Amino acid sequence: MMTAINKANLPPRQKYDVVIGLEVHAELNTKSKIFCSCSTSPQIDKNGNPLPNSSVCPVCMALPGALPVLNKMAVEKTITAGLCFGCQINKVTVYDRKNYFYPDLPKAYQISQMFHPICLEGSVSLSNGRVIRLNRIHSEEDAGKLLHDDINDQTLIDFNRCGVPLIEIVTEPDIKSAAEAAEFLREVRSRLTFAGISDAQMELGQMRCDVNVSLKPIGQIKLGNRVELKNLNSFKMVERSIQYEIKRQTALLDDGKKITVETRKWNDAKQITTSMRNKEAANDYRYFPDPDQYPVHLPASYIQKLKKALPKLSGDYKKDFINLGLTPYDTEILTREKKITELFLETCKMNKDYKKIANIIINSKDPLTKNQIIEKLNFKPTNTDRARLTDIIQKIFAAGYENNKPIDKLINYFMGKVMQATKGEADPELTKEIIKSFLTEK
Numbered sequence: 001m002m003t004a005i006n007k008a009n010l011p012p013r014q015k016y017d018v019v020i021g022l023e024v025h026a027e028l029n030t031k032s033k034i035f036c037s038c039s040t041s042p043q044i045d046k047n048g049n050p051l052p053n054s055s056v057c058p059v060c061m062a063l064p065g066a067l068p069v070l071n072k073m074a075v076e077k078t079i080t081a082g083l084c085f086g087c088q089i090n091k092v093t094v095y096d097r098k099n100y101f102y103p104d105l106p107k108a109y110q111i112s113q114m115f116h117p118i119c120l121e122g123s124v125s126l127s128n129g130r131v132i133r134l135n136r137i138h139s140e141e142d143a144g145k146l147l148h149d150d151i152n153d154q155t156l157i158d159f160n161r162c163g164v165p166l167i168e169i170v171t172e173p174d175i176k177s178a179a180e181a182a183e184f185l186r187e188v189r190s191r192l193t194f195a196g197i198s199d200a201q202m203e204l205g206q207m208r209c210d211v212n213v214s215l216k217p218i219g220q221i222k223l224g225n226r227v228e229l230k231n232l233n234s235f236k237m238v239e240r241s242i243q244y245e246i247k248r249q250t251a252l253l254d255d256g257k258k259i260t261v262e263t264r265k266w267n268d269a270k271q272i273t274t275s276m277r278n279k280e281a282a283n284d285y286r287y288f289p290d291p292d293q294y295p296v297h298l299p300a301s302y303i304q305k306l307k308k309a310l311p312k313l314s315g316d317y318k319k320d321f322i323n324l325g326l327t328p329y330d331t332e333i334l335t336r337e338k339k340i341t342e343l344f345l346e347t348c349k350m351n352k353d354y355k356k357i358a359n360i361i362i363n364s365k366d367p368l369t370k371n372q373i374i375e376k377l378n379f380k381p382t383n384t385d386r387a388r389l390t391d392i393i394q395k396i397f398a399a400g401y402e403n404n405k406p407i408d409k410l411i412n413y414f415m416g417k418v419m420q421a422t423k424g425e426a427d428p429e430l431t432k433e434i435i436k437s438f439l440t441e442k
């Protein structure tokens with residue numbers, strides 16, 4: 001039987017393919033800057049605020065004659081980043097000058113990598129099964145910060161951030177929606193934090209993301225004109241700006257208009273993007289190898305050593321948690337933040353009701369308040385292993401004690417020692433019983 005279809009109830013047919021590529025910058029958590037010995041943490045004033053221009057030197061201020069010396073840890077952490085994404089690590093890597101003028105860049109060039117980056121290729125698999133390929137991960141220095149003082153109508157410059165090591169993760173234009181972009185970024189953040197190479201907090205500017213968005217008629221091979229989105233300080237902003245931009249470009253194309261190649265700024269208050277400037281082509285930067293830097297050789301044995309030292313990443317924990325019987329949703333939330341994963345693992349040592357622990361942590365407003373979680377779980381001491389407790393108590397007795405005290409006091413004394421040794425896990429009744437038997441034996 002045929003059923004009449006009311007076309008008005010159908011979603012609009014998608015006319016355009018969405019093509020998105022990301023450029024993600026993440027600050028590496030080295031102690032010193034990438035080309036000088038200045039600390040990456042500026043000095044703090046008496047109110048706890050960072051003092052502007054308190055962590056600067058002739059190198060990062062670009063005074064004449066100052067020469068940059070590469071920080072080995074910045075290279076090492078970039079290689080580690082590459083290993084987290086399955087990248088190839090180049091045997092020889094070279095730093096280049098990216099030339100442009102801006103007041104926050106005192107050399108008028110940024111030391112970056114164009115032709116021989118440290119890492120090539122690599123990928124991230126999304127939950128829908130699609131694979132986002134990486135083009136590269138390269139190493140570079142950060143610029144300073146401009147502070148606009150609207151009251152006195154002036155702009156101030158703080159060079160503390162100048163020379164802080166960054167990695168730039170560049171994807172191929174494989175992302176197809178705002179949701180995929182957000183998932184990709186969460187995965188990047190997770191891998192960098194689990195590897196311990198970046199704190200990667202977008203809200204603090206430790207991870208920044210530029211988004212390239214273009215549309216093309218479905219099935220067309222040639223890519224459409226792309227727009228770069230900037231000023232995105234959270235995963236939410238990335239998602240919303242892409243959604244807005246897809247709508248804006250769709251409307252223009254529907255009207256038969258052309259998309260201008262440009263950089264647009266996200267205005268979070270108004271939830272729109274506005275034009276910033278026409279996009280520079282790569283050759284405008286006149287990239288060339290930095291004559292102040294030697295090419296860096298990265299022997300296979302060195303890469304192998306770093307590979308061996310790679311800690312467990314979120315993906316490894318996800319597999320573990322699935323094996324514990326948790327759902328993919330639970331494992332996703334529990335592995336977004338390293339601290340949450342650690343808390344879950346720590347709590348599981350005290351109680352084996354993994355699903356209950358997962359639910360409490362996931363539904364907790366502040367999941368890092370550990371005591372409240374333990375309270376909610378209403379933990380019973382799990383250390384009821386008589387042989388293990390006897391062994392612990394025997395060792396404590398062997399260390400010696402003053403036996404001229406009343407038995408009650410002695411019991412309390414040993415109870416304290418046992419709780420200390422078992423981090424409070426020992427079953428109190430059983431512990432007391434074993435202690436008593438030791439004391440009466442003597």
Ligand SMILES: [Zn+2]
Binds near residue numbers: 036037055056059060
């Ligand atoms: Zn410096």
